[in-house]
Amino acid sequence: MTIIISPQDPTPLYAQIVEQMKRQIADGTLQADEQLPSIRNLAKQLEVSVITTKRAYEELEKEGLIYSVHGRGSFVQAQTNNVKTEWLRLAFEQKCEALIQEGRALGLSNEEMLDMLRIYIEEEKS
Numbered sequence: 001m002t003i004i005i006s007p008q009d010p011t012p013l014y015a016q017i018v019e020q021m022k023r024q025i026a027d028g029t030l031q032a033d034e035q036l037p038s039i040r041n042l043a044k045q046l047e048v049s050v051i052t053t054k055r056a057y058e059e060l061e062k063e064g065l066i067y068s069v070h071g072r073g074s075f076v077q078a079q080t081n082n083v084k085t086e087w088l089r090l091a092f093e094q095k096c097e098a099l100i101q102e103g104r105a106l107g108l109s110n111e112e113m114l115d116m117l118r119i120y121i122e123e124e125k126s
Contacts, residue, residue, distance in 0.1 A: 017056035032078035
């Protein structure tokens with residue numbers, strides 16, 4: 001499991017951990033029933049507070065993405081394809097929103113952005 005956090009990112013550190021772990025669960029990098037690093041070990045590895053990693057794990061558990069076994073640690077919960085598809089779709093939508101914001105910052109019109117997207121989609125088909 002690889003997690004890279006950025007102190008410059010305005011997203012809270014725990015949320016950065018949550019989003020990266022969600023992505024790794026959705027794309028299969030983290031497999032069902034795979035044991036995760038302990039809260040303390042992950043905090044040490046990422047050089048963040050134990051409270052930060054504990055909050056991330058609690059959020060993931062609340063969303064049904066991981067589960068804890070007393071005395072053994074935390075593990076990845078088996079996911080249905082619907083959960084994976086839903087999360088990947090959400091990630092795609094977020095990327096689209098970011099692209100639109102970048103396009104607007106460059107002064108591109110909606111039509112210009114759509115034209116560019118159509119070109120890339122057509123190239124992908126070839």
